[in-house]
Amino acid sequence: MMRNIPYGKQHITSEDVEAVNKVLLSDFLTQGPTINKLEEAFAQYVGAQYAVAVANGTAALHLCALALNVKAGDKVITTPITFAASANCVRYAGGDVVFADIDPATYTIDIAKVRALLEASPKGTYTGIIPVDFSGYPVNLEAFRQLADEHGLWIIEDACHAPGGYFMDSKGKKQMCGNGAFADLAIFSFHPVKHIAAGEGGMITTNSKALYDKLLLLRTHGITKNPDLLEENHGGWYYEMQELGYNYRLTDFQAALALSQLSRADAGLKRRETIAKKYDEAFARLGIIKQQREAKHHNAYHLYVIEVDRRKELYDYLREAGIFSQVHYIPVHTMPYYKKLGWKKGDFPLAEKYYERCLSIPMYPSLTDEEQDYVIEKIKSFFER
Incomplete structure (x- = not known):
């Protein structure tokens, strides 16, 4: 019999099916309570203060770029060894992508090459860095944070490959991928071959309340019903579109599958x-x-x-x-x-x-x-x- 052994594969259990079925038989299919449960559980898993569930990892990257106000003329550094979305998110927002070569030992972006790029240009030339935890190998974000601070840059950690990964910082403390200790924002994917499979789906983590609030708004068309944020209030039905946002929401049944997978x-x-x-x-x-x-x-x-x-x-x-x-x-x-x-x-x-x-x-x-x-x-x- 011919074998079929792929490079990666999802693993769906009876518990996963039961979790999804429970939501399918409930009152919520799109935005329901399971999404909040997943966000809270995932934030706890990686050690971040906030998590925002979104439609996929690419949507997560796009929303991060928007939340950080990437615009035409901005130059953002990333690695050429990654999925195209790590770079494309900058282009979606109108910015320019600048690549830096990899470290041949780890296959991740080489901080020395990034430093050389930054020091070869006047301060203010670049606005951000998107390091990628390629294959699951964590980038030393403590070192990148120090470099970013020297040049006034933000950091988006592309941790799609690395939930559960970590590095030891200069004080011997464990730093989980996506914990927000050094990156402004981090993103994850729930694509079937990833650690947590939800069919599609993604997550953004951060320790910034301001960025968290902005992500929530951008995820849902830029619309809010929060009475504290409304410029006017005509009644319980009233909502306002305050930003040009997107429909980048995760469904409740996808969240149920991801939450079940997260437990394992x-x-x-x-x-x-x-x-x-x-x-x-x-x-x-x-x-x-x-x-x-x-x-x-x-x-x-x-x-x-x-x-x-x-x-x-x-x-x-x-x-x-x-x-x-x-x-x-x-x-x-x-x-x-x-x-x-x-x-x-x-x-x-x-x-x-x-x-x-x-x-x-x-x-x-x-x-x-x-x-x-x-x-x-x-x-x-x-x-x-």
Whole structure:
């Protein structure tokens, strides 16, 4: 029988189905009480003061850019090794994206490259930074916060890959991804292959009450019924559109699924760590595969990325064996849209070298030991041919 082992996969349990079914049979399908429960639980999980549930991770990024008043002429720095939405959110708001190359050991944005960009231009040239916790590996946001403060910049942490991930700060304190200690805003995704699957969905976390209030307004068409915010009040039916907002709401039944999944997040993370450790040991013995290097950071392992020679051959070989690996990511600056804006191949050699060799192999909590052994066996057999 042909196998089908994807690089990532959702895991839906009977408890998840029951949670969704309960909401489907209730009075609320769109904006109901389950959304508030999810927001409170998620804020507690990552250690932030506030959380705002939204339609997806891209909507989360867009709302963050709007809440921080990104506008035409603003220049925002991000990494080329990410999903396009990390950069696109700046363009949605009319700003300009500037890329900085990656650290070849961690595959995340290189703070030294960001510093060089900032110091090569007059203060005020740039307005913000969007670091990405790529594959689940947490960026050292304490260092980025210090750099941002020197230059008057805001930070949006793209933590879509990293719920449950953390790094140890200079005082030895655990800093959870998305806790708001160093970033102005952080975003997460509830796409099916992520840690918490809701079909679609996303979350924004922050410790700023002002940003929280603005996000709530922007999420729902810029409309409020809050009596304390209304300029006039004609009665219980009255509402006001105070900003040009969007319909970026999450539904109550999606929130129910995400909340149920969140209850198993720690168990899922532990399983991901076990899978990663087994890969680490197997490939260390092989000696010809490069892996993402660990520091004092706790990787959430959304992805397990390897670097290999003959990447395309290995990809095809695994596919023939029923193992569907993936490439994360094609450097954003090489996309036709960004090439039209002046970026070109050769601008970021480390990101481009990484892209030529990277491969994401199966990593998800329901991956069985037998399936993982099969993946390892096939990768070994490829290199031993």
